[in-house]
Amino acid sequence: METADPAPARPLLEVNNLQVRLGHPPIEAVRGVGFDLRKGEILGLAGESGSGKSVTAFALTRLLPLGAYARYEGSVRLQGRKDNLLTTNRQTLRKIRQRRLRYIFQEPSASFHPLFTIGKQLEEVLRLSSRLSRRRAREQAAAALSEVGIDPKPAVFNAFPSMFSGGMLQRLAIACALCGEPEILIADEPTTALDTTTQKRIIGLLQDLNRRRGLATLFISHDLSLLYQICDRLLVMQEGRIVESGPAGEVLRQPAHPYTRQLVDAIPRLRTG
Ligand SMILES: Nc1ncnc2c1ncn2[C@@H]1O[C@H](COP(=O)(O)OP(=O)(O)OP(=O)(O)O)[C@@H](O)[C@H]1O
Numbered sequence: 001m002e003t004a005d006p007a008p009a010r011p012l013l014e015v016n017n018l019q020v021r022l023g024h025p026p027i028e029a030v031r032g033v034g035f036d037l038r039k040g041e042i043l044g045l046a047g048e049s050g051s052g053k054s055v056t057a058f059a060l061t062r063l064l065p066l067g068a069y070a071r072y073e074g075s076v077r078l079q080g081r082k083d084n085l086l087t088t089n090r091q092t093l094r095k096i097r098q099r100r101l102r103y104i105f106q107e108p109s110a111s112f113h114p115l116f117t118i119g120k121q122l123e124e125v126l127r128l129s130s131r132l133s134r135r136r137a138r139e140q141a142a143a144a145l146s147e148v149g150i151d152p153k154p155a156v157f158n159a160f161p162s163m164f165s166g167g168m169l170q171r172l173a174i175a176c177a178l179c180g181e182p183e184i185l186i187a188d189e190p191t192t193a194l195d196t197t198t199q200k201r202i203i204g205l206l207q208d209l210n211r212r213r214g215l216a217t218l219f220i221s222h223d224l225s226l227l228y229q230i231c232d233r234l235l236v237m238q239e240g241r242i243v244e245s246g247p248a249g250e251v252l253r254q255p256a257h258p259y260t261r262q263l264v265d266a267i268p269r270l271r272t273g
């Protein structure tokens with residue numbers, strides 16, 4: 001007897017016709033963006049400065065850019081939920097940010113409160129996301145630190161964020177994001193603030209985690225050669241719109257849109273490669 005092919009799994013995140021207006025008078029920062037994010041993939045989001053990459057990332061859980069009065073239209077849906085994150089209540093959103101979708105920012109210090117120790121902050125994430133006892137939370141925090149290559153010794157738990165280098169702090173931010181056992185990571189220029197060697201290590205770590213944990217990662221960068229190396233699929237944004245999308249290798253080797261071509265032409269290695 002013939003069996004029907006199983007229906008393809010729904011994406012972990014589906015974004016449709018996302019529009020974001022910011023400020024007074026409003027500017028249209030994001031103008032009808034749509035994409036989906038699937039388990040196990042790294043999806044790149046490219047585009048020059050001001051094209052709307054960060055506002056798109058923030059909008060997924062209605063995080064406001066600093067000082068912005070934002071209005072959202074369209075829909076953002078997570079697998080297994082019927083509600084639209086653009087209209088759902090704030091408490092639900094907070095839980096989603098703790099448990100299912102976590103951010104890693106350009107500036108590692110943005111992930112931490114300066115006045116609490118690293119240990120306290122890791123444990124807090126764990127207690128909020130899975131209501132663990134203090135002891136269990138400490139054990140899991142230690143496991144997350146080991147996963148990002150940091151020895152989970154008391155000196156790390158008892159230190160304040162300002163006591164770490166940028167690269168170390170970004171590792172800690174990734175550990176912190178992992179503590180909530182998220183399915184989705186949104187990494188907004190996570191290595192731009194770091195030196196090249198540290199950058200490579202952090203990228204390797206994110207790739208490795210994506211594979212090992214079967215995460216879905218949205219990786220934002222204006223560095224096309226980096227995106228070429230690490231992404232499965234790529235979206236290219238210009239002036240608030242996605243102008244091109246597809247498998248990263250195809251998009252960058254044979255760009256169809258003039259804007260993508262222009263971006264690619266600025267990278268000699270890709271142009272000739
Ligand atoms: N807080 C804000 N208030 C008003 N406008 C904002 C605010 N934050 C961003 N914008 C505007 O929204 C548009 C998109 O900005 P966004 O930060 O998403 O760009 P980006 O692609 O992330 O750029 P970059 O590569 O420099 O990070 C820009 O025109 C920017 O000026």
Ligand SMILES: [Mg+2]
Nearest residue numbers: 053054055188
């Ligand atoms: Mg940005």
